[in-house]
Amino acid sequence: MMRFLLLFSRQGKLRLQKWFMAFSDRDKKKIIRDVTQMVLVRPPKSCNFLQWRDLKIVYRRYASLYFCCGLEQGDNELLTLELLHRYVELLDQYFGNVCELDIIFNFEKAYFILDEFIIGGEVQETSKASVAKSMEEADSLQETMEEYLNKPTY
Amino acid sequence: MPAPIRLRELIRTIRTARTQAEEREMIQKECAAIRSSFREEDNTYRCRNVAKLLYMHMLGYPAHFGQLECLKLIASQKFTDKRIGYLGAMLLLDERQDLVPQLVRILKNLIMSGYSPEHDVSGISDPFLQVRILRLLRILGKGDDDSSEAMNDILAQVATNTETSKNVGNAILYETVLTIMDIKSESGLRVLAINILGRFLLNNDKNIRYVALTSLLKTVQTDHNAVQRHRSTIVDCLKDLDVSIKRRAMELSFALVNGNNIRGMMKELLYFLDSCDPDFKADCASGIFLAAEKYAPSKRWHIDTIMRVLTTAGSYVRDDSVPNLIQLITNSVEMHAYTVQRLYKALLDDISQQPLVQVASWCIGEYGDLLVSGQCEEEEPIQVSEDEVLDVLEGLLVSNLSAPVTRGYSLTAIMKLSTRFSSVNRIKKVVSIYGSSIDVELQQRAVEYNALFKKYDHMRPALLERMPIMEKTATNGPAEIVQTNGETDSTILDTKHLPSIIQPASQVGLSIQSSAHFRHLNNLTMYSASKCIPPMTAYNKNGIKIEFTFERANPNPNIAVITIHATNSTEADMTEFVFQAAVPKTFQLQLLSPSSNVVPALNQGSVTQVIRVLNPQKQQLRMRVKLTYTHKGSPVQDLAEVNNFPPQSWQ
Numbered sequence: 178m179m180r181f182l183l184l185f186s187r188q189g190k191l192r193l194q195k196w197f198m199a200f201s202d203r204d205k206k207k208i209i210r211d212v213t214q215m216v217l218v219r220p221p222k223s224c225n226f227l228q229w230r231d232l233k234i235v236y237r238r239y240a241s242l243y244f245c246c247g248l249e250q251g252d253n254e255l256l257t258l259e260l261l262h263r264y265v266e267l268l269d270q271y272f273g274n275v276c277e278l279d280i281i282f283n284f285e286k287a288y289f290i291l292d293e294f295i296i297g298g299e300v301q302e303t304s305k306a307s308v309a310k311s312m313e314e315a316d317s318l319q320e321t322m323e324e325y326l327n328k329p330t331y
Numbered sequence: 332m333p334a335p336i337r338l339r340e341l342i343r344t345i346r347t348a349r350t351q352a353e354e355r356e357m358i359q360k361e362c363a364a365i366r367s368s369f370r371e372e373d374n375t376y377r378c379r380n381v382a383k384l385l386y387m388h389m390l391g392y393p394a395h396f397g398q399l400e401c402l403k404l405i406a407s408q409k410f411t412d413k414r415i416g417y418l419g420a421m422l423l424l425d426e427r428q429d430l431v432p433q434l435v436r437i438l439k440n441l442i443m444s445g446y447s448p449e450h451d452v453s454g455i456s457d458p459f460l461q462v463r464i465l466r467l468l469r470i471l472g473k474g475d476d477d478s479s480e481a482m483n484d485i486l487a488q489v490a491t492n493t494e495t496s497k498n499v500g501n502a503i504l505y506e507t508v509l510t511i512m513d514i515k516s517e518s519g520l521r522v523l524a525i526n527i528l529g530r531f532l533l534n535n536d537k538n539i540r541y542v543a544l545t546s547l548l549k550t551v552q553t554d555h556n557a558v559q560r561h562r563s564t565i566v567d568c569l570k571d572l573d574v575s576i577k578r579r580a581m582e583l584s585f586a587l588v589n590g591n592n593i594r595g596m597m598k599e600l601l602y603f604l605d606s607c608d609p610d611f612k613a614d615c616a617s618g619i620f621l622a623a624e625k626y627a628p629s630k631r632w633h634i635d636t637i638m639r640v641l642t643t644a645g646s647y648v649r650d651d652s653v654p655n656l657i658q659l660i661t662n663s664v665e666m667h668a669y670t671v672q673r674l675y676k677a678l679l680d681d682i683s684q685q686p687l688v689q690v691a692s693w694c695i696g697e698y699g700d701l702l703v704s705g706q707c708e709e710e711e712p713i714q715v716s717e718d719e720v721l722d723v724l725e726g727l728l729v730s731n732l733s734a735p736v737t738r739g740y741s742l743t744a745i746m747k748l749s750t751r752f753s754s755v756n757r758i759k760k761v762v763s764i765y766g767s768s769i770d771v772e773l774q775q776r777a778v779e780y781n782a783l784f785k786k787y788d789h790m791r792p793a794l795l796e797r798m799p800i801m802e803k804t805a806t807n808g809p810a811e812i813v814q815t816n817g818e819t820d821s822t823i824l825d826t827k828h829l830p831s832i833i834q835p836a837s838q839v840g841l842s843i844q845s846s847a848h849f850r851h852l853n854n855l856t857m858y859s860a861s862k863c864i865p866p867m868t869a870y871n872k873n874g875i876k877i878e879f880t881f882e883r884a885n886p887n888p889n890i891a892v893i894t895i896h897a898t899n900s901t902e903a904d905m906t907e908f909v910f911q912a913a914v915p916k917t918f919q920l921q922l923l924s925p926s927s928n929v930v931p932a933l934n935q936g937s938v939t940q941v942i943r944v945l946n947p948q949k950q951q952l953r954m955r956v957k958l959t960y961t962h963k964g965s966p967v968q969d970l971a972e973v974n975n976f977p978p979q980s981w982q
């Protein structure tokens with residue numbers, strides 16, 4: 178299973194953090210610091226896989242964002258690359274030509290999309306259409322309730 | 332108080348901050364505003380505030396004061412609130428808050444909430460969430476008495492109220508059972524859990540049966556008696572068609588065997604052994620042997636059980652069961668006649684299962700006299716003559732079905748009968764035939780037995796007499812036998828060495844030990860030889876210096892390995908550099924290829940080359956070297972003698 182998924186910019190600013198296992202606050206901060214540093218120094222053409230402590234780190238850079246996850250020893254790194262790509266596709270499908278700003282300003286939506294796709298560190302929905310539909314339904318639920326209560330969204 | 336700013340506004344504002352200090356200031360101001368808003372219990376903007384708090388948390392600032400607010404959001408009726416509330420709970424909650432009462436409340440609301448179409452599955456409200464909460468309760472309650480007590484009621488409620496007609500309900504029940512097992516629950520609750528598992532076992536759905544068996548296996552150590560109550564159901568699962576279920580049921584059955592139910596359980600297990608797939612047979616046979624050893628009600632029962640296993644799954648038993656069984660038989664003195672009779676009858680039926688054949692031939696060799704004398708108390712004695720017995724044993728020797736080990740057993744058995752039977756001539760003939768067998772093992776045995784007949788006949792009766800009762804030494808036994816085995820090969824004088832013959836595998840053990848010993852000695856010689864030999868300068872003229880460094884070659888201490896380092900202290904490179912060497916007749920020389928043939932100027936680098944010199948007569952090392960190179964455009968050639976080798980390089 179995946180232990181965590183991190184998105185960070187080229188300057189090392191965190192854009193999304195998803196933890197699939199319980200870590201203390203201190204551990205989380207340490208992991209973020211260490212992994213971010215490790216990934217950012219990698220030369221552009223190098224291999225996408227790293228070994229760090231007892232985990233395999235898989236990362237890929239999409240435009241200005243690094244998508245990075247920590248896997249257990251038994252996991253398939255190549256498949257994880259596909260998984261990261263699928264997440265990017267889902268984001269792209271939802272936001273239409275997604276860029277880093279979209280994720281900054283709509284981070285909660287990025288989390289919701291991730292939760293439709295992965296639960297407990299494992300892929301739970303492989304259909305892109307299904308995820309899109311769930312997000313649409315949830316969003317429409319939000320809109321109608323807000324309209325009805327005549328209150329602005331956050 | 333003015334309406335709190337929107338999330339997007341906040342994000343935009345924070346991004347305009349030019350320094351870390353500026354950002355921190357903005358964040359602190361906003362945090363204060365959010366905190367006072369929380370204090371005012373403002374429902375309208377709670378969602379917005381928590382969302383902002385999540386953003387600030389992602390930037391790395393402390394946000395734990397929002398944890399309680401997340402729970403309030405979860406409890407709200409609005410979908411947006413719930414969505415942000417759950418996201419906040421996922422990101423912010425940690426062990427600082429006491430969560431169990433809140434989670435219990437949420438779970439209760441979920442169960443009581445009634446029909447909610449978008450979240451429900453087959454009439455049960457949001458099972459994914461229920462299972463997640465149960466899992467969280469499990470993690471929180473593990474090892475913690477207070478939390479466990481707080482959640483006792485809700486667990487009992489979930490366990491009794493959940494609909495079990497569909498898989499969904501069963502999934503929730505399963506998670507509940509796992510939670511009950513892991514936390515410090517009261518015994519009533521645990522019994523409830525095991526009863527749920529028992530009910531699962533009767534379910535038609537094989538997934539549920541499988542899950543039940545797996546869980547019962549985990550709990551059988553701690554709640555043994557409760558699981559015993561379901562023993563008959565578990566044993567019925569042995570007859571299931573599904574392979575995974577059969578395996579789980581088998582493992583669980585072995586875990587449940589005890590002194591009281593051994594006879595009944597063994598009957599079922601033997602029946603299972605008969606009909607199961609080959610993959611199971613080995614494990615099942617081992618399990619049966621273990622259980623029989625621990626709980627056998629009587630010796631005869633034990634021997635019968637083992638016979639049954641050998642005849643039904645004889646080729647699948649583990650190799651060490653043969654010596655174990657032989658030891659068991661030897662120790663049950665009163666059963667010898669019965670045992671040998673049964674084994675003989677089994678041999679008449681089938682000689683293909685090697686462990687059975689090996690045990691049988693050993694027994695016939697030992698107790699053949701009881702067999703032909705027809706004295707058996709346990710059952711009807713059979714009439715068999717010495718010739719018939721020898722026919723059977725010789726049949727084993729020639730049969731294609733017999734493994735080489737089996738043939739060894741059978742030849743030894745025939746030999747042993749020479750002191751128990753009267754037809755010694757026939758035995759002598761058989762033994763002498765095998766003196767020229769292609770199989771080296773058989774040949775050796777036959778030759779030794781021949782020698783016994785010819786030269787040591789007076790010792791034969793003593794040598795081949797009845798085996799004494801063997802001590803049950805699980806690990807010590809083979810080691811002892813290995814030591815005596817070496818002596819057995821040269822002199823077969825002591826009865827006590829006979830045990831070695833029944834364990835031919837141990838001879839291999841001895842050879843492995845001895846080769847390991849030699850390797851160890853090799854290491855010792857290596858260490859003493861590789862003393863440090865000082866390097867020397869062999870040649871130093873016209874700006875070129877050649878240094879020799881020494882090593883000993885590993886397998887052969889007579890070889891000196893010399894590495895030459897050539898350096899150039901002039902201002903011009905030396906190109907086309909070739910190093911040649913000659914040694915006196917008593918030596919042998921091998922020159923390996925150089926690292927390059929350019930020696931860079933001003934000692935900027937060196938050319939290295941390896942020379943191997945074989946010096947079997949350990950004479951003083953001498954060498955003539957010839958150098959050729961091109962320097963500043965002109966070729967140079969030089970000859971020199973090297974006599975200043977350190978004594979350690981050739982001694």
